[in-house]
Amino acid sequence: MDLLNLDDRLTEDQRLVRDTAQGFVRDHVLPDVATWFEEGTFPARELGPVLGSLGMLGMHLSGYGCAGLDATSYGVACRELEAGDSGLRSFVSVQGSLAMFPIWKYGSAELKEEWLPALAAGTAIGCFGLTEPDHGSDPANMKTFAKQDPSGDWILNGSKMWITNGSVADVAVVWAQTDGGIRGFVVPTSSPGFSAPLIHRKLSLRASVTSSLYFDDVRVPASSVLDVVGLKGPLSCLSEARFGILWGVVGAGRACFEAALEYAKTRVQFGKPIAGFQLTQEKLAWMAVALGQAGLTALHLGALKDAGVLRPQQVSFGKLANVRAALDVAREARSVLGANGVTLEYPVIRHMNNLESVLTYEGTQEIHTLVLGEALTGVAAYR
Structure with missing residues (x-):
């Protein structure tokens, strides 16, 4: 395939x-x-x-x-x-x-x-606190604040939202405003004043722990501060994770494609498998093309990263293009399966719902579009 x-x-x-x-x-x-x-x-x-x-x-x-x-x-x-x-x-x-x-x-x-x-x-679990309830695509204006007291300790106050692993984490890497700019803090989740309630009623990424984080005078020592100042710190982490996403979604799309192909070969209508109808073959062909192009993008960006020359804008290209391709494949696969496509007997609706979140997290489709726009024109349209 x-x-x-x-x-x-x-x-x-x-x-x-x-x-x-x-x-x-x-x-x-x-x-x-x-x-x-x-x-x-x-x-x-x-x-x-x-x-x-x-x-x-x-x-x-x-x-x-x-x-x-x-x-x-x-x-x-x-x-x-x-x-x-x-x-x-x-x-x-x-x-x-x-x-x-x-x-x-x-x-x-x-x-x-x-x-x-x-x-x-894997005996300890970590999470990453950047996104806030009112500051998703604009982390520079985050409200979580850390202030150093005379003892040298830092006191964190604020909240984060949509945090994977939050409720099961042993440690949180938390980004906060300080008087000297945005800083990162390594915060044990056992710290007094730290809480991480689950976010319920999700219809996407349901097989995942998603939480809010709250900091109420959470005290951490000066030794917990990461040696980086400004958005460079969290954005460098996001580039690492986005690289994994642009590869990962190829797998989700492939799972949907494989389910649709196998179903089309065995689902008989009008006396023959629906794989024998031209409209179904067209869907399967375009799914294969989309996954092939996404796979090529992932391989090329992997080679650039291994060579040490991968740029954040290229990661945005991969995240934007490959998530969109995988979501389109999932939706097309769902149509091949008909009513069976909305049940958990097949993986398609699960992947399709998940990809709706992947389209949004770690940079929305719109933000990555504007990153590419700035790379092409030199003009930052989101500022």
Whole structure:
């Protein structure tokens, strides 16, 4: 079904990562994910150590128990994990790219030793606090504030929203305004004044823990502050995570395509399988084209990242193009399955609903469009 034979371009090690992630999804996710989605649950504590034992958490980082693999390997893993469910890939992305990466890149030696080995093993869970109830696409105007008192400790007050892993996390990387600019703080979730209630009644990413974070005079030591000032810190983390997304959604789209193709071959109407009708073949052909183009984009951006020359605007290109392609494939696949496409007996409606969230989080479609517009024209239209 890979008409372009894209996986022929993977190295032997990258194929091993692919096969390992596929095996994990087959054995630990697919038997139960529809139930998790229906019930609105995700067994983070159970799956975390298994993912850690496979080297899937912070796999693109080096040292501290991390696998130290290349960027393309990380992308391939995200693709296979999201073929299981976007919530699963979100868990891994948040753990590795949004919680571990800022500690690895900007944290002190003590913070790295304290948190990275446990996060890599999956025995500790992390989350990332940037988005606020009134400041999603405009994080520069966040209201969460941290002030240093005479003892040297920092006191955090404010709130965050739509935080993956928040209610199950052991540590939160929190971004806050200070008198000297935006700073990042490594906050143990056991800290007095910290709370993380679940967000309920979601109809997307249901197999994922989504929470609000509240800080009521949360006190952290000066040693918890990350060594970066301004939006450079959180945006560098988001570029890491968005890279995983642009790979991951190819897996979600592929799962929908495979379900539609198999269904079309076996669903008989008017005396023959619907795969034999021209309108159905047209749908399948365009789905294959969209996934092939998205896969090529992911491979190219992976090569650029491995070469150390990937730019944030190129990540925006991939996130914008590939999420849109995957969502279009999911919707087309849903139409092939007809009424069966809206049930959890098939993965399509689950992936389709999830992709509606992926379209929005870590940069909306509109924001990534404007990032590309600025790259082309030199004019920042969102300012």
